Amino acid sequence: EAAVTQSPRNKVAVTGGKVTLSCNQTNNHNNMYWYRQDTGHGLRLIHYSYGAGSTEKGDIPDGYKASRPSQENFSLILELATPSQTSVYFCASGEGGQSGNTLYFGEGSRLIVV
């Protein structure tokens, strides 16, 4: 069973502060993703990665950076956090390939920006 672990699980940040959400996966998947989930918008893709050293923009990348220093780790960085970034963030990993890219999700990180 793939394991995807996110930290922190809960975070309160101040407007203008820097926030780093971390994700670690232990199943050696190539692809990793960061989504945010908001009422009325569902799950939206922020950034994703095909492997160590690669990051790609998703559908809503503005205000976010991503870093993939290794196969196992994928971070989401909010350099200047704003209240509109208050949300639940999910990390996921997947094997990749059009034959079936089943995603395995972490438990989510709840971020409140005040």
Add this chain to the structure above:
Amino acid sequence: GQQVQQSPASLVLQEGENAELQCNFSTSLNSMQWFYQRPGGSLVSLFYNPSGTKHSGRLTSTTVIKERRSSLHISSSQTTDSGTYLCALPLNNNAGAKLTFGGGTRLTVRP
């Protein structure tokens, strides 16, 4: 318009009743997936079902690519089935990497 649409948005059942959840999409790519999200929790993959019918316990998924739709049937619902059901698929030919999710169907099963 929304490229992955799910219906109904919410559904309330009595325990033992069946449910039919629908997902309609704008692409002909065949990589449909269904996920379950427990209340306040993470998502778990239920089916990878690019076409045809698949079964898993009380769950059945049917995808008809030509009609650009997929359904998830839950038989003999239980209170533990409560949660949100999401469909997802890649909307561009990007090796299936970039999944777009529907808005979900929130299911409540009452005892």
